[in-house]
Amino acid sequence: MKKLLYTICALFALHATAQQTPAPEQTGVYTIMNATAHIGNGDVIENSVIVIENGKITAIADATTVRMDIKGEKIDAYGMHVYPGIIAMNSTLGLVEVDAVNASDDEREIGTYNPHIRSIIAYNAESRVVESMRPNGVLIAQVVPRGGRISGKSSVVQLDAWNWEDAAIRTDDGIHINWPSSFSRSGSWRNPGPIEPSKNYDEQVTELTDFLNSAKAYSATPNPVGVNLKYAALKDAMNGDDNIYFHVDGEKGIRDVLTFVKANNVEKPVIVGGREGDKVAAELVAMNVPVLASRVHDLPAREDEDYDMPYKFPKLLADKGVMVALENSGSMERHQARNFPFYAGTVAGHGMDMEKALMMITLTPAKILGIDKDYGSLEQGKSATLFISRGNALDMRGNQLTRAFIDGRDISLNSHQTELYERYMNKYDAEIKR
CATH class of the missing domain: 2.30.40.10 (Urease, subunit C, domain 1)
Known part of the structure; x- marks a missing residue:
């Protein structure tokens, strides 16, 4: 009963302190x-x-x-x-308000394969967290579901709207696949064991591949017997109309993703995270696969890795010709999304040209999302989505x-x-x- 009262009070507080009214259409x-x-x-x-x-x-x-x-x-x-306007890639903005209040948490669904899940219909345009992005210049976000092997479909929104319909810039821009981890650590978080090859990796990859191949066959069938919503949801991605985002880290995992992409003629693959991607940069460039580089303000992934690897990783990729944008998944990711300009600033502080670092949070994300015709840069004919800062916004x-x-x-x-x-x-x- 006490837990129920806490939940009701929290929800009432969220409603009572809702976001201010969105700005009206431009007239002057x-x-x-x-x-x-x-x-x-x-x-x-x-x-x-x-x-x-x-x-x-x-x-x-x-x-x-x-x-x-x-x-x-x-x-x-x-x-x-x-x-x-800065673009927050691979975010869960608007999907969770208070982590401790289950009723405000809508970032994932139960089950392993959920390509039919659409994050856009769960997006809360009145989120207080979303509201806090704008003072730092973050005006657009890619809203991504989490969990499972296939999480679902992401969409692109602007961050000053009445509801998700008003917010939507592009709905269902791509499918998100969490590629199996090729390595795992035994033990617990208190007493972690050594990192070892995952015993079920090959089995998990085979299961995922079989599912995607079945979806591809279903999409190619003119009149399939029965309706399979999960297979049908993958049609646009498998046909090359939408992106397929592969969330993967590690050299082996990225190589296996590239092998899958090549074998299945995936037209619009995107690597998300991509740690150790600099070791396979030549292949990424040859196959024209962009990377959403993992959070810049983070710790090294391995004990023997350079302490500043997260800071310089985007530049290492870019210097080798890879198309790079920045992403922010991880601990406290919704609140941390306001730091996107400072991620780019950190990259610039570690050798990247300031304007090229800016591209990683503006025009390059817009190109990956397929919205660069209207957003991502200050050019005649494009949307006036921009901000004025007293100083260097990065x-x-x-x-x-x-x-x-x-x-x-x-x-x-x-x-x-x-x-x-x-x-x-x-x-x-x-x-x-x-």
């Missing part, structure tokens, strides 16, 4: 002047002029070389920086947003965290003045 025109524009494709305009109209970027140019009439509201961003000290827009809508940058900040700053300011 905005002209951003004098900012340094980081295009997202590697280019920079030191003194830019950007015109936002009807939700689109209708003009972007160097203000020192192009004369342009100022339309609508002039936003003087002198000394500031403009960036495309640096914690400079990431101070003044304005942000999603599809031209002037969105709120307030959150529970900003309210607490203002409350206690006022408190301490009053004490200092005494």
Whole structure:
């Protein structure tokens, strides 16, 4: 009974403190002047002029070389920086609100093979966690289910919406497969044993392969006998219309995935995590397989690995020609997603060019998701999904947003965290003045 009361109170608190009202559709025109524009494709305009109209970027140019009439509201961003909206890849944003409250946890389904599960219909647009992403410039997210051998389908959302229908940018962009682990550690978390080859690895790979081959055969059959929802859900991915995301780490596991991809003519494979992927970079490049590199702010995967391997891993891949974006799965992943700009900043701090590091959280993710026609960079004709920062947005000290827009809508940058900040700053300011 006590547990039930706690759950009811928690749910009431979540409802009572829901996200603020989403911004209305753009009606006027905005002209951003004098900012340094980081295009997202590697280019920079030191003194830019950007015109936002009807939700689109209708003009972007160097203000020192192009004369342009100022339309609508002039936003003087002198000394500031403009960036495309940051994209949080492989996230569970909006699927869990409070881990300890089961009723707010909808990130996974029971069962092993769930390709028919769609994360988008479980997405909570009023999540307080989602709200806290925007003040750091994270404006778009790929929402991914977890669990099982095949978790289900992910979708792409913008982070200022009334409901999942309003939020959706692209629904069902791909299937997520958790490739069997080729190595495992015996013992417990208190007394871990040695890392050894998994005894059931070959059996698990065979089972997964048989399932996918059956789905492929089902999709190729004009009039299959009976309806199999799980097989049918894999049709677009097996036919090459959607991505297949293989969550896999380790050299052997990645090589086995590439063997499977080649044998089954998988057209749009993506490696997620990909630790030790630098050892098979040549094969990844030859097969045009992008990698969502595992969380940058993490510990080394092996005892004999360089202490800074997570920091420099994306650059190691990129230097060898692999298309790389950043992802964030792991402990406290929903709350940590606000750190995406700082992941890119850490990569830049370990040798990567700053603008190329920015691409790993903007244009490259957009290309992998198939939304780069409208998102991922500051270009004429694309969606006006961008933000203005006082300083370098990839640096914690400079990431101070003044304005942000999603599809031209002037969105709120307030959150529970900003309210607490203002409350206690006022408190301490009053004490200092005494």
